[in-house]
Amino acid sequence: MHQPAPATDLRHRAIEGPAGRLHLVEQGTGPLVVLVHGFPESWYSWRHQLPALAAAGYRAVAADVRGYGRSSKPAATDAYRMLALVEDSVALVRALGEETAVIIGHDWGSNIAAISALLHPEIFRAVGLLSVPYAPPGGPRPTDVFARMGGDQEFYVSYFQEPGRAEAEMEPDVRGWLAGFFAALSADTMPTQGEPDPHFVDRTGGHLRDRFPHGRLPSWLTEGDLDVYAGEFERTGMTGALNRYRNMDRDWEDLAPYSGAPIKQPSLFIGGGLDASTTWMADAINAYPATLPGLTSSHILDDSGHWIQQERPDEVNRLLAAWLNSLPPTA
Template sequence: MTTQYAAEVVHRSVHAPGGRIHLVEQGTGPLVLLVHGFPESWYSWRHQLPALAAAGYRAVAVDVRGYGRSAKPAAVDAYRMLDLVEDNAAVVHALGEKSAVVVGHDWGAAVAANSALLRPDVFRAVGLLSVPYAPRGGPRPSDLFARMGGAEEPGGEGEFGGEGESGGGEEFYVSYFQEPGRAEAEIEPDVRGWLAGFYAALSADTMPPPGAPDPHFVSKGGTLRDRFPRGPLPGWLGERELDFYAGEFERTGLTGALNRYRNMDRDWEDLAAFDGAPITQPSLFIGGSLDASTTWLAGAIDAYPVTLPGLISSHVLDGCGHWIQQERPAEVNRILTDWLAALPG
């Protein structure tokens, strides 16, 4: 990071219900908590930390439970949404603050949304990157995702309204991740190579072309890696960046990260009282036009007047893939800082 704030980056660990949470902090001012997704790290926010600090905010990026230098509880059910929300609230309080703006990407967007929903006393505004807010509802997630890989394909009126196609009889990646040890057996023998392919598969400049087999699905008897592009790294991902991510997961393994997927049915049960609930705090959404998370969940974006009544700003970046704050850092930083400046109070 080459900014006037580069010398002020601080690494620390704070106590949370599931153990320590490692965080990286930069700047002073109102607290903005940044929550990454899969398979990432606090490092996913490396472009936002200095930009937010320069704009007058205390920017804090965490390693989510199970990642990096944060605690990695052994129990699968220690990664349910309720626990991750309480981790976020504990970080805010451990930093000596009463409230924060929370911003998340990918799984971090879901954690940020539920943090705002469940702890409005702590989180005064919420920003969502790549994954839209879709209130709890509909069928049990494991049933939904099993259908996506079978004869029924994503589309229509369900949670994943859009134009995704599985090529019936294949397995959706979320279902593939459910069995402990199964995805780990694919990934961990070559973490660096797997991450490079996974990042490339969802990046605008390297994703498979239209009509190619969808990398979100696994062929019978195959692996996710079978459908990853083989070629150069995405433009946003240099060898140094890939080395950082690979080093983190080579040290920790992937189980903590994958356990988030293994709690989706538990989350559906835990959040039953919030079925269809809107998030009323001021909010922001930024998606990529080439990201399946945006296209499959187009219905969720259309529902924002009801589900995000406090929405201030919504953007779909043309020609952008899934890793939005890394693919388009300058644009995302501008949108974020403009939104933060517009927040009440």
Template sequence: MPRRRIYGWPHPPRTEEKSIQPEPTTELRHRIVEAPAGRLHLVEQGTGPLVLLVHGFPESWYSWRRQLPALAAAGHRAVAVDVRGYGRSSKPEAIDAYRMLDLVEDNLAVVRALGEESAVVVGHDWGSGIAAASALLHPEVFRAVGLLSVPYAPPGGPRPSDIFGQIGGPEEEFYVSYLQEPRRAEAEIEPDVRGWLAGFYAALSADTMPAPGEPDPHFVVRGGGRLRDRFPTGVLPAWLSEDELNVHAGEFERTGMTGALNRYRNMDRDWEDLAPHHGAPIKQPSLFIGGALDASTTWMSDAIDAYPTTLPGLSASHLLDGCGHWIQQERPDEVNRLLTDWLATLRG
């Protein structure tokens, strides 16, 4: 298995990060394309081989704002989408319109709408799962896959709702189960979207993550409470300015949270839909980058250890020391360097 590389902490101050960011080769271009969702909003920069960037929860295309210019400067056509249910993309009403198979079809529609035959797909958080499923189901289109924060685990195993229902004690509820119930999380989040997002981002960021012994950062709801009851308060992570938080919050204040949360409400449907691919590896060239402090990499460490079998085309698996969950925003220089170096190998 390719050796995991640990990159040092602390990361450079923001002034140094800005000084070494590449100059954009073109301006950002906003577009709307037709897709099974109805419409998909995307932002693109640069020319060259297509790199499709897929965000996670609770984000938007904007979470890739520091990757678009770097990839464009390296000679790529970088395209960041708003996944269906987010931002300026369509938001179907039916809960089952957010199953994984539909999101994969959206990715295919983007590639076709852009006049391309193939793409490298890179995803973060839920986007990592969408990217992996796209590569698994359509290797003829998605010629390589980059996974950030959430490791690849092949379809199969126990039903997801059964797994999550066993996490926690008799008076505890795992956050995934909490989010699966329609309208429940919306009632908590939507009265104060900005404050909720600030706490959610802080709870999984390296520099604002609760210390051991403080309220559990792993999102267990206790005693019929709310998720936000255990969030850090009054502090933003270093990677997030007030203005950037306003952009993130503005997207959800306009659209509401239901489309984004419906991804969690389809996990059992995905398990059924992908059953024919039980245990299937992704054979295309692949890359994994995770944060050493991210719960996703600790909970799923067995999935990372299984990469020689599940990702036989893996180029490298990187864990960034001292990094939390929002990896491409927390450590943009390192992520940009790892992505562009890997993409360069795909051109040979």
């Protein structure tokens, strides 16, 4: 077990990645832990974990994924394919002067972390997955699957595919859209059973925000927190973030050689009991003995929604620190 080091102030810096600038924030010293955020977030999603992991004896680093925040935003849609984001993960470790790291991701970051560990086990010695379970590459073409979902309703991933369409909904009122989206997937503000599902839109001119809760923020999100998120997307626009969804078929093709491949490193999963990602992907969780044979820590937090490390920071921090401390020591 690592002896905790005194937590230091957050340190902002930029490194040169394959597509240009990668902005990161780090805290602490010790073995490197890379934290990868999801949609529609930023490094700030890990604000509760950085000091906790630093206090536990780790060098915790949270980056803005390309297309977000102060990282570069390439113009080409295919610049956001998974293989490119994996190379960003590798470049980050190398630029920090390390040979290996633990990588932990949430939402899309969970997928980025998983595929980084799958493709580069020599670098990523362990992988933590929050909210979105690991499902090995393979199966039917993703956009074909999503197009069949929902009947007369359109699944949000399909809605995001056409460049400019979702941006036209989000960008005129970024702050209001983010507030509604965060509330829609949070345990204390999400729609109740029987209300319209915010993961879908009406095919006849509907918008996602039509189904968002209105009037209050989830308990984990302060007005100041929302200001941070909104300020970033008001400056950058939403296209860089949405381009991740527009590469799912490319990822399916790129990763075909890894169809069905397990991740063998030590792994962790933490999901929310009220998160659709956990319930819709229950089969993926049940398959963990085959797909994550190195799984050493798995938890479903009851009464938690999708934004798990922000909704339940103390529990998540405790689980992460215990898991990290259980890993074999670095050389």
